[in-house]
Amino acid sequence: MTTFIRTSILAASIAMIVAGGLTQGVAHGAPVVQPAGKMDIAIPDVPYTKFVLKNGLTLLVHEDHKTPVVAINTWYHVxxxxxxxxxxxxxxxxxxxxxxGSENFNKGYINAMERIGATNLNGTTNQDRTNYFENVPTSMLDYALFAESDRMGYLLGVxxxxxxxxxxxxxxxxxxxxxxxxxxxxxxxxxxxxxxxxxxxxxxxxxxxxxxxxxxxxxxxxxxxxxYGPNNTTLVLAGDITPDVARQKVEKYFGDIPAGPPLAKHAAWIAKRTGTHRGLVQDRVPQARLYRVWNVPGAHTASEPLLDLAAHVLGGGKTSRFYKRLVYKEQLATSASASNDSSEIAGQFELTLTARPGVDLGRVEAAGDEELRTLMKSGPSAAELELAKTAILARYTRIVERVGGFGGKSDLLASCATFTGNPDCYKDYLKRIKAATPAQVKQAMNEWLSDGDYVLEVKPFPTGLSSTAKLDRSKEPAMGAPETLNLPPMQRTTLSNGLNVVLAERHAAPVVNFSMMVDSGYAADSPELPGVASLSLRMLEEGTPTRGSLKIGEEFESLGANFSANSNLDGGFVQLNALKATMPKALAVYADIVLHPAFPQNELERLKKDQLAAIQREKSNPNAMALRVIPSLLYGKDHAYSLPMSGTGTETSVARISRDDLVNYHRTWFKPNNATLLVVGDTTLAEVTPLLEKAFGGWKAGAVPKKNVVEVAQPAKTVVYLIDRPGSQQSVIYGVQLAPPRNSPDSVQLGVVNTIFGGSFSSRINMNLREDKHWSYGVGSQLPPAVGQRLYMSSSPVQTDKTRESLHELVMEYANVAGGKPITAAELQDAQTNATLGLPGSFETAGQLSSAYSTILQYKLPENYFNTYTGTVMAMTPEQTNALAARTIMPGKLVWVVVGDMSRVEAGIREMKLGEVRKIDVDGNPVQ
The missing domain is CATH 3.30.830.10 (Metalloenzyme, LuxS/M16 peptidase-like)
Incomplete structure (x- = not known):
């Protein structure tokens, strides 16, 4: 489960007591009338019906029938x-x-919810509230409500x-x-x-x-x-349900739980400070970082939206003053951000500045302070404020795509109801955002940021990187059947230049997602110059012949659009998430970036420094340290897949990359006959095709080289690699082998085997090392997708003093799943139901749909892959499953990589005699 979060989601911690409610339902959700002004982005509306049970439980119900899924979001005001x-x-x-587990549901909650197909399943705690949430198939709602209510009312007995x-x-x-x-x-x-x-x-x-x-x-x-009484709780049901049905079910399962005692609530306590106080700490980090914090008013105060806007103008992205000066112009920092973190009784305004390697942190602090003081003196410009308002409104617009999880509609309603008693409180916040003036933002900054800051410098460690009828709870509700998956079909057309266009319509929110998929990726890098692919994609938004880097950021922000470009092992992806209202204008900027990158030399030098800094950070993070060397250990150093899994390359290669290398990469791989444009969201082929023809029709086709992804042999024997990270509190243990490609005939079935072994919370290795031994916060295994042979690897961060014992348990678990302890019918059934019942919850947003269809297109899976997925999974038998595990998982040929404090763990590992032990550095080179 996820643990705690420091600040509230979507400004949801609000300094008021939950208001009382009526016992009957009250419907809400009238359209919000927009005042005249520059912005045409509407304040989102999440209609709801409210009920208050006699025991004090507040129930909010929101209908959204686009998928057969209901979000359950339970907020305790503690x-x-x-x-x-x-x-x-x-x-x-x-x-x-x-x-x-609870008295009448005495089983691991996550395990049980996984078996019924729950998605977005988690719990979190912050300063002000604890919440539990899961999206479940509609047919499983009774089962989930029984479980959720039982842990509220009947926990202590077990x-x-x-x-x-x-x-x-x-x-x-x-x-x-x-x-x-x-x-x-x-x-x-x-x-x-x-x-x-x-x-x-x-x-x-x-x-x-x-x-x-x-x-x-x-x-x-x-x-x-x-x-944990119902009178201290807000429950939201959002999705495929009606208010009457929701009320009946909640009365049935929660109505007989008695109210808890009256609770005292904290009043606002801002604790504004005076003077400047400083702290210094050393950490094993490659870059110095500065935190600067002021105590300010909390959520839903008059100051909150003004300070939110100030934080965005100052350090909210590529249009911010910090980015333009510290990161872009003077290149003092690799990142520079500002945030206003609002909690229930107070908030904190925070600056986080990470110095570029070799730059004195004092220079970064001085420049950041100068930008802060300048903004406090003059206030934001009208244009800056308009961009910040648009960004915040666009972020809230995207909320309406999702019913549950972090930042979904149920989260929004629950947070407002918990802290203000008004589930519509977010509308008041957004009205204040829209009405804010530069003078008001300036005044708020001067009132709260002129004095009372705490500055913490984090410096690299000197040695370097290193009353209802009583419910009968004696029997759980029967489980429902899997829901029918009804995804929008993939519609296809081809532009005049041969560019394939695939569209999936989804009209739940006025948002359209575009993904230009280019067949390239890290595997397109030459062995002599790794890092070109990832750097080329990052450089796309740094300028075209007619648009500079900052202008691109400003245009997208003014249109409420989000842009990103990234690579994976086998492809490059250029993404645009646009509001329907501004889609034509956003497409024009998007196409210019895709087709006409300028790769300006000054931007290249800056991003090369950033990429070098990123490599240094990877070499200080225990997980990233392993992932940099694992590919070459399995594929061999000359294989196209042998590069660090992040795609960042090496210090040597990045230093050598020139503008000509990026131009050549783009010229070689970015061609319409080597790309597919995937469109998902609120549009149609008839509407979008003319826009795409106008934007991309002039793109010329041409010859494209073939990537050489050869098949390699499995490791001949077990080898253990040790990477020293002095002072580590934990050791990270990776077990790795090779597996068939993503589109192999047994790929779906292998995914189920992995779910049982290490791919879910209730997996064998997680139950062993976390739940039984509690030596780890969580372990797991995965099969990162690839066109060629994939890696199959487990990752286990464990406490240092249990490294040897944990490695012993992992060796045993690998041997067991490969035949020593065959997968049981019960294990298989749990994995099958988890995989199939949870499927509808995986396609809620345009982004989720785009990701799914990208998988089909990139790895050349059958177009009906997800429609046939359930049948394929449910047809598996224990005999077939164990045979697949036995021929795929190779306990005697694993490559083990352990990152930790070798002064404490090396001797114990060697005593195990698993195989040859080799010490390597963070680049994979031998160490004596």
């Missing part, structure tokens, strides 16, 4: 600020305990010391994992030094190791009884 000093981390620990100790261990490993990441030390220091002692935000959400160790069973009972 977070880390409700803890006491000495008992910190309790809200988050309890979030984990809520997943461990919480014992063993469960408490297990989840305590999981949380502590999560804390280690977070702190083991570059810059992970900053969060604790920022929290402790920006709030006064005793302030409810003065401890971290995850808490301290000491307090977690001290958590007792009486603490568990007191916390649950005090905070």
């Amino acid at each position: 977070g880390s600020k409700n803890e006491k000093a000495g008992k910190t981390g309790f809200a988050h620990l309890f979030e984990h305990l809520m997943f461990s 919480i014992d010391q063993k469960k408490l100790d297990l989840q305590r261990g999981v949380v502590q490993n999560e804390k280690r994992q977070r702190e083991n990441q570059p810059y992970g030390v900053a969060y604790q220091l920022l929290t402790e030094n920006t709030w006064p002692a005793g302030h409810p935000y003065s401890w971290t959400v995850i808490g301290s190791m000491k307090d977690l160790d001290a958590a007792s069973m009486p603490d568990v009972h007191e916390w649950f009884k005090s905070n």
Whole structure:
């Protein structure tokens, strides 16, 4: 499960008490009338019906019948600020305990939900609330509501010391994992030094190791009884359901749960500081970073939208002042951002500046301070403010695509209802955004950012990188049947120059997604010059003959459009997500970028520095360190797939890349006969084809080279590679082999085998190392897609003192799944239902549809791949599944890569005698 988040989602933490409600349903959702002005982006509307049960539970229902899925979003108005000093981390620990079973549903919650096809399944905790959410097939709603209600009303009877100790261990490993990441030390220091002692935000959400160790069973009972009553809860059902049906089901499952005790609520406590206070810490990072924080008013205050706009103008992307000066013009920083993080009783305005390697952090700080002071003196220009408003409104427009999960419609309603009692509160926020003036933004900045900052410098470590009728709960509701998948069909046309166009219509939101798919990718890089593909794609938006880099960013932001360009192993992708209202104008800019990149020399030099800095960051992150060397260990150094998995290349190659290399890459691979344009969203072929013909019709076809992706042999024997990362709190263990391509005949079935082994929460290796041994926050395995042979790899971050023991367990698990402990019928059935029942929840947004169709097109899968997927999965038998596992998984020929503190773990690994042990550096070179 996901753990905690530091700040609220979508400005959802609001400093008001949940208002009382009526016991009958009240429908809401009248259209919002837009005032006259420059922007034509409407404030989104999420209609809902509200009910309040007699036990105080607030129910909100939103109808959206585009897919047979219902989002369940449960918000408890309790977070880390409700803890006491000495008992910190309790809200988050309890979030984990809520997943461990209840009196009438005594099973792992995630395992059970995976079996019924739940997607967007998780729980999170922040300072102000704890939420639990899942999207379930409509036919499984009763089952899920039974489970959700049972853990609300009937948890304590099955919480014992063993469960408490297990989840305590999981949380502590999560804390280690977070702190083991570059810059992970900053969060604790920022929290402790920006709030006064005793302030409810003065401890971290995850808490301290000491307090977690001290958590007792009486603490568990007191916390649950005090905070998890229905009268402290907002439940949102959004999706394929009607208000009447929702009310009946919620009354049935939640109505007999008694209300909890009355709760005191915190009042606003901004804790504005005076003077400047500074801190310095060293971390194993390649780049120095500066954090600068002010305490400011919280969410849904008059200041919040003004400071949000100020943060966007100052450091909100490529149109921001920070980016233009620090990253783009003077190139002092590789990233520079500003954010206004709004929580319930207070907020924080934060600047985060990461120095470019070799640049003194003091210069970065001075430049950032100068930009801040200039903006405070003059305020934003009208044009800057208009861009910021458009960006925020466009972000909210995209919310209406999704019913659940982070940032979906149910999240929006739940947050507003929890903190204000008004599920429509986001409309008031957006009205304030639209009405804000430059003078108001300037005033808010001067009121709150003129004094009282805390500055934390993170410097590289000196050694370098290194009342309802009682429900009968004796029997669970019967599981429903899989829902029928009804995806929009793939419509096809061809432009006059041969460019293939594929369209999937989806009219749920006024948004259209364009993806230009070019058959290239990292595999198109020459062995002598890796990194060209990824750098070329990044350079696309840095200018055309008629548009400079900053102008491109400003045009897209003014149109409410999002642009991105990236590569994977086998392809390049240029993406545009446009609002329907501005689609023609956005397409004109998009086509110019795709067809006419200028690859300006000054931008190339800047992005080369950024890419070199990214490589340095990879070489300090334990997971990325392994992923840089694994491909060459499996494919051999001359193979097209042997490059670091990030595609960034090497320091040597990136330093040598010239503008001519990028021009040649674009000229060679970017041709209409080597590309497909995938369009998903609120348009039709009749509408979009003339626009595409106008934008891309002049693009000329031509010959394209063939990539040489040869088949290689599996490793002959087990080899263990060790990479030293001194001081690591965890070791990261990778087990790797080769697997058949993504479009192999058994690809679907192999995915099910992987689900059982390591591809789900309830997988064998995760249940072993996390849930049974609690040596890790979470382990898993994956099959990254490829046109040629794929990698099949497990990834296991484990506490350092359990490295040898964890490796032993993994070796055993590989041997078991390959035949030592055959996959059972029950395991297969769980994986089958998880894969098939969860399928409808995977196609909710235009982006999800685009991703699915991209997979079909890139890997040349059958067009009916997803329509036949359920039948293919359900036809699997245990005998076929075990035969596939036995011939695919090769325990005796695995390549193991361990990244950790070798002074503590090397001897133990060698004592295992798994095979030859080789020490290598972060570039894969031998180390004596």
